[in-house]
Amino acid sequence: MTQPSNKLLLGLGVALLLVAVFSPLAAWGEQRSFAAHMAQHLLLGDLAPLVLAIALAGAVSVHPAIALPVWAANLVAWHVPVVYEAALHHDAVHVLQHVALFAGGLLLWISVFSPRYSVPARLGAVAGMMLVSLGLSTVLLWWPRIIYATYRDAHTLGGISPLSDQRLGGGLMLLEGSIAAFAVAGWLIVQVLREESVRPATRNVSPSA
Numbered sequence: 001m002t003q004p005s006n007k008l009l010l011g012l013g014v015a016l017l018l019v020a021v022f023s024p025l026a027a028w029g030e031q032r033s034f035a036a037h038m039a040q041h042l043l044l045g046d047l048a049p050l051v052l053a054i055a056l057a058g059a060v061s062v063h064p065a066i067a068l069p070v071w072a073a074n075l076v077a078w079h080v081p082v083v084y085e086a087a088l089h090h091d092a093v094h095v096l097q098h099v100a101l102f103a104g105g106l107l108l109w110i111s112v113f114s115p116r117y118s119v120p121a122r123l124g125a126v127a128g129m130m131l132v133s134l135g136l137s138t139v140l141l142w143w144p145r146i147i148y149a150t151y152r153d154a155h156t157l158g159g160i161s162p163l164s165d166q167r168l169g170g171g172l173m174l175l176e177g178s179i180a181a182f183a184v185a186g187w188l189i190v191q192v193l194r195e196e197s198v199r200p201a202t203r204n205v206s207p208s209a
Helices: 004-022 024-031 034-055 064-078 081-089 091-113 119-142 162-204
Strands: none
Touching: 004 024, 004 034, 024 034, 034 091, 034 162, 064 081, 064 091, 064 119, 081 091, 091 119, 119 162
8 A cells, every 4th residue: 555655645646747848848858948848858857757666666677777777868868959859849759758858767767766775776777867867967068159050040038049948947957866866865975874784783683692
């Protein structure tokens, strides 16, 4: 039976998905602002899957060594300009992009929160996620030209230039990814420390005479 806390997490995960798909972020991201589109994708492909993976921890599992490369290839592929532009201009591709980002994020976070695998393996997946996010966000932050043609002449939110909008999107990816990764890595390290503190006490318990 699902515990009350898990029900709350499932509800929160679904709420984040609904915000990503049905809030103004969707229209803004498609028509006006790369940064808004990035915020939508972070909700859809990282935060909602993270919350849902915590709720589902132990129910399903996939090894981090499988989940990480699948997630990384999926994320990078959807940011290739021709693929990204296809998603903006073709509804079927856009739906596929959203489904793939959500599925990839859920796959990765499920592997990280699965108790079946060692903490070092799960930490390795988090570290890999940080490196991929860092690399992609660095490109978005510092590339000297507009990467995605749709946003070159878009009316960006807040009156900022298209290039500043692109850099804001890269900054959002870097900030959200770093906060999530460090929080989860910290939680995993705490689990290791707890296990280590229990082991000496277990060893010191002498068998009954």
